[in-house]
Amino acid sequence: GGRQGYRMYVASRESAAQVVMAEAFEDYDKALYYALEGKDSKEVIDQHFEDAKIAFDGFLQNHSRSSLALYAQAFKADVALQKGDRQLALTTLEKALAGASINAPGYYLIKTKLALIRLDHGQTDQALQALSDLAHEYNNPTSDMAAFYLGYYYWVNRDLDKAREAWKLLEQVGNVQGQGVSPWLVIARGKLQQVS
Numbered sequence: 001g002g003r004q005g006y007r008m009y010v011a012s013r014e015s016a017a018q019v020v021m022a023e024a025f026e027d028y029d030k031a032l033y034y035a036l037e038g039k040d041s042k043e044v045i046d047q048h049f050e051d052a053k054i055a056f057d058g059f060l061q062n063h064s065r066s067s068l069a070l071y072a073q074a075f076k077a078d079v080a081l082q083k084g085d086r087q088l089a090l091t092t093l094e095k096a097l098a099g100a101s102i103n104a105p106g107y108y109l110i111k112t113k114l115a116l117i118r119l120d121h122g123q124t125d126q127a128l129q130a131l132s133d134l135a136h137e138y139n140n141p142t143s144d145m146a147a148f149y150l151g152y153y154y155w156v157n158r159d160l161d162k163a164r165e166a167w168k169l170l171e172q173v174g175n176v177q178g179q180g181v182s183p184w185l186v187i188a189r190g191k192l193q194q195v196s
Helices: 002-037 042-062 069-082 086-098 108-118 126-136 143-155 158-175 181-195
Strands: none
Touching: 002 069, 002 086, 002 143, 002 181, 042 069, 069 086, 069 108, 069 181, 108 143, 126 143, 126 158, 143 158, 143 181
């Protein structure tokens, strides 16, 4: 009986968290829409992103034990990026991953995002090592994305041998994980055809 009661409590807690998360995401979506539309002033757009940040902060304050907390922190990092604060985005994602289970559905995706932000922030060696580790991680359902961006970094920097080496991993991903052909492989092949 206690186990059933606990399951009902968790389900109720998660249901309430989903409603609050949906509202916070709606604020984020609105801010992103205004930013992409570009018709408002920077101050108005920044205020929309600040509203979204406040909504995610409220979610985290009241629902920090929810399975959605990882995603709320990831969206908070996006808000920081939109406002030009890469360091805050890095810190937010590091904190999110430190408290997350490796089995959380978005864990590897957020870890890849962290590596890409590090790459943009000039932490090149650390970022490339993280992308390589993620690309070779068997349990990573987004290893193809990590492999693509690893190869793309080398492709942009004209190191075609390392780009090809990274992109070879894309051919193996579908076979190993039983997912078929990776959509990233199609993009990588198109890039390589440009220089062949």
